[in-house]
Amino acid sequence: MLDVCLLGTGGMMPLPYRWLTSLMTRYNGSTLMIDCGEGTQIAVREKGWSCNPIDVICFTHYHGDHISGLPGLLLTMGNADRTQPLTLIGPKGLERVVNALRVIAPELPFSLKFLEITEPEQDFSINGYQIHAFRVNHNVTCYGYTIQIPRAGKFNADRARELAIPLLCWNRLQKGETVEMDGVRYTPDLVMGAPRKGIKVTYVTDTRPVPVIAKQAQGADLFICEGMYGEPDKAAKAKEYKHMTFTEAAALAKEAQPKEMWLTHYSPSLTHPEEYLDTARKLFPQTIAARDGRTIELDFEEE
Numbered sequence: 001m002l003d004v005c006l007l008g009t010g011g012m013m014p015l016p017y018r019w020l021t022s023l024m025t026r027y028n029g030s031t032l033m034i035d036c037g038e039g040t041q042i043a044v045r046e047k048g049w050s051c052n053p054i055d056v057i058c059f060t061h062y063h064g065d066h067i068s069g070l071p072g073l074l075l076t077m078g079n080a081d082r083t084q085p086l087t088l089i090g091p092k093g094l095e096r097v098v099n100a101l102r103v104i105a106p107e108l109p110f111s112l113k114f115l116e117i118t119e120p121e122q123d124f125s126i127n128g129y130q131i132h133a134f135r136v137n138h139n140v141t142c143y144g145y146t147i148q149i150p151r152a153g154k155f156n157a158d159r160a161r162e163l164a165i166p167l168l169c170w171n172r173l174q175k176g177e178t179v180e181m182d183g184v185r186y187t188p189d190l191v192m193g194a195p196r197k198g199i200k201v202t203y204v205t206d207t208r209p210v211p212v213i214a215k216q217a218q219g220a221d222l223f224i225c226e227g228m229y230g231e232p233d234k235a236a237k238a239k240e241y242k243h244m245t246f247t248e249a250a251a252l253a254k255e256a257q258p259k260e261m262w263l264t265h266y267s268p269s270l271t272h273p274e275e276y277l278d279t280a281r282k283l284f285p286q287t288i289a290a291r292d293g294r295t296i297e298l299d300f301e302e303e
Contacts (some may be wrong), residue, residue: 230276
C-alpha cells in the first residue's frame, strides 16, 4: 500500500490557510518527498506524519517556493539524531543549489547523496520506488515525476514442486533472487508469472501542457497536476509565465485517463478553487480541487 499526502497546494507564497506545494508518500517503511517549500515542516506536523523516515527528496526545479524549506528540514532531521544518508534528486545544479542553502545548515550528522537529472527522461530506483523524471516546459529547467511501485507476478507453487525446487528457495525466488543450492541454479522465471499491475502516481507542477505529461499520466492511479489559474481571464497569464489553467490540466487528464486528478499549486489570488471546477469536470469528471493535507491510500488491485 502506498500512502500519498499532498502537504501543501499553494504556489508563489504560503498563505495562512495554504502551504506551498509539496508531496509526501510512504511505502514499506520508506518515505519520499517531492519539493520542499517554506512551511513544509509545519504541513507534515499538521498531518501527523514525521520527517525523520524521509529517504529521498525529489525537486521539480529550484524556484524558492519549491526548495526554500529544505535547510530547516535538514536541521530538524539532524536534531532528531538521524545518521542514515539522505538522497536528493533534481535537475542539473542540484549539489550547488543545496550547498548554497546549507550555509545556514552546515553541520549535519548524516550525509547527502546527490543524483542530478542529466537527460530529458531519467530513471531511479530507491527502496522499492521506481522514479521516472521527465522534462516539462517552465521558464527554468523543470521536471515532473512518475512514482511507481512494481508488483511481481504470482508464485506458482505447483510448478516449484514439479521442478523439485527446495522449499528453502521459494521465498528468495519470490523476491526475484537467483538461488543456487546443491549445485543447482534456480531462477525466478521458472516459478514466477508475468508482472502484475502495480501502483502509479504522476506529479507535475510549473509547466505548460506538453505531450509527455499525458504520456506519463496514462492510466495512473493518481495524477497530481498544477492548476495555477481557474479564472477564464487568466489564460494569457498562464501562457506568459508558463503555468497551466484548470481546463488545460483537465485536457491532459482526459487524454491520459488516470483514475483521479488532483489540482494543486494555486495562485495566491485563487482563494476558492472549487468555484472553477465545473469547466474542468466537463473535460475530466474525476477532477478534484485538492486542499492541503488531502490523502489517499493506494493499494494493489484485487484479482
